[in-house]
Amino acid sequence: MISLEGKNIMVTGGAGFIGSHLVEEYLRCGAEKVVVYDDFSSGTIENLSHIKSGLLKIIRGSVLNYNLLNKIVKSEEIDIIDHQAAKLEVYSGILDAKREARVNIFGTLNVLNAAIKNKVEKVLFASSAAVYGQAKKIPQDEMHPLEPHWPYGVSKLCAEKYCMQYNKLHGLNTVVFRYSIVYGPREWFGRVLTMFIKRIFLENESPVVFGDGSQIRDYVYVKDLVKAHMLAIINDKANGEVFNISSGKGISIRDLASLLLEISGKKLGIIFDDPKEGEASRYQPERVRLPKELKVLVLDNRKANNILGWRPETDLHDGLIEEIKWITENPWRWQVKPRV
Numbered sequence: 001m002i003s004l005e006g007k008n009i010m011v012t013g014g015a016g017f018i019g020s021h022l023v024e025e026y027l028r029c030g031a032e033k034v035v036v037y038d039d040f041s042s043g044t045i046e047n048l049s050h051i052k053s054g055l056l057k058i059i060r061g062s063v064l065n066y067n068l069l070n071k072i073v074k075s076e077e078i079d080i081i082d083h084q085a086a087k088l089e090v091y092s093g094i095l096d097a098k099r100e101a102r103v104n105i106f107g108t109l110n111v112l113n114a115a116i117k118n119k120v121e122k123v124l125f126a127s128s129a130a131v132y133g134q135a136k137k138i139p140q141d142e143m144h145p146l147e148p149h150w151p152y153g154v155s156k157l158c159a160e161k162y163c164m165q166y167n168k169l170h171g172l173n174t175v176v177f178r179y180s181i182v183y184g185p186r187e188w189f190g191r192v193l194t195m196f197i198k199r200i201f202l203e204n205e206s207p208v209v210f211g212d213g214s215q216i217r218d219y220v221y222v223k224d225l226v227k228a229h230m231l232a233i234i235n236d237k238a239n240g241e242v243f244n245i246s247s248g249k250g251i252s253i254r255d256l257a258s259l260l261l262e263i264s265g266k267k268l269g270i271i272f273d274d275p276k277e278g279e280a281s282r283y284q285p286e287r288v289r290l291p292k293e294l295k296v297l298v299l300d301n302r303k304a305n306n307i308l309g310w311r312p313e314t315d316l317h318d319g320l321i322e323e324i325k326w327i328t329e330n331p332w333r334w335q336v337k338p339r340v
């Protein structure tokens with residue numbers, strides 16, 4: 001096990017889905033202290049309530065509040081910042097690109113500035129496959145053209161460029177991760193996988209697939225992703241680099257629905273629906289079709305393997321079982337309006 005003994009770690013967005021798994025692992029690996037810095041706009045205290053450690057400190061604050069952020073980084077003597085806080089609802093971002101730009105770009109600049117000011121050792125940044133846009137070749141490696149087709153991807157691309165630039169200009173150790181689609185326990189409700197699981201396992205209804213379901217996606221299990229962060233913290237060769245974090249394998253949305261049906265053992269079929277972009281499904285009105293959907297998303301993860309020695313270990317089937325177990329034990333977590 002990697003030791004984080006003596007390290008004070010801040011996780012911005014630590015009350016969120018991915019952030020809460022990072023917090024858990026940093027504490028398990030012996031961090032001196034973990035500070036969650038979160039405005040709780042989408043994160044919840046329930047994501048952290050199972051953690052009983054006295055070494056966890058939770059601060060309610062926005063990354064847009066530089067003075068507070070800087071004060072906490074200084075007073076808590078933070079060594080490492082894992083910057084997860086972001087707005088990531090793709091459809092809302094299309095309707096209001098400024099909101100995403102504010103949090104994802106200016107929020108990241110605040111984190112980077114506070115890091116320099118307080119001589120933070122390393123900043124890890126959560127970027128996204130959305131920086132690539134439509135795939136020109138499969139799998140997409142880190143050299144793939146960067147042509148985001150949604151404002152969310154533009155904001156992440158801009159923020160990651162600042163991370164790289166701060167590394168070169170100020171010598172700040174930054175590591176950028178481009179995650180594919182992350183899943184696992186505590187995933188928030190709104191994306192297609194959560195819609196399928198809710199329908200099949202909580203409502204006993206057939207999953208609704210848009211189009212013919214041939215869209216290909218790459219799902220990476222959240223606990224595998226956490227391991228990549230641990231390896232990047234202890235490896236100086238990660239500094240100034242960008243890594244895809246993915247399963248490296250594609251599955252069609254139709255096959256994903258079939259896999260879930262198989263796991264459930266229920267005699268339900270698949271409903272095919274074809275709403276227009278931006279319109280809701282007639283079978284599942286809470287589900288809206290995204291404009292300009294990606295046809296294929298599969299990220300090449302060989303760089304993370306070569307430099308960090310990281311590889312995804314969790315099979316999609318096994319990871320789905322963990323997520324299903326969590327939500328069937330906590331069904332109220334998805335009794336909310338979907339985040340879009």
Ligand SMILES: NC(=O)c1ccc[n+]([C@@H]2O[C@H](COP(=O)([O-])OP(=O)(O)OC[C@H]3O[C@@H](n4cnc5c(N)ncnc54)[C@H](O)[C@@H]3O)[C@@H](O)[C@H]2O)c1
Binds near residue numbers: 017041085180
């Ligand atoms: N979930 C995925 O599949 C995925 C894929 C690619 C990249 N990412 C990136 O990973 C990170 C975590 O995503 P997640 O899925 O855990 O989402 P999440 O919404 O569960 O977590 C984001 C957290 O950031 C907090 N936050 C938002 N605005 C804030 C602000 N102004 N100040 C402080 N905190 C704020 C939210 O309250 C929440 O706790 C994000 O940066 C996201 O862009 C996620």
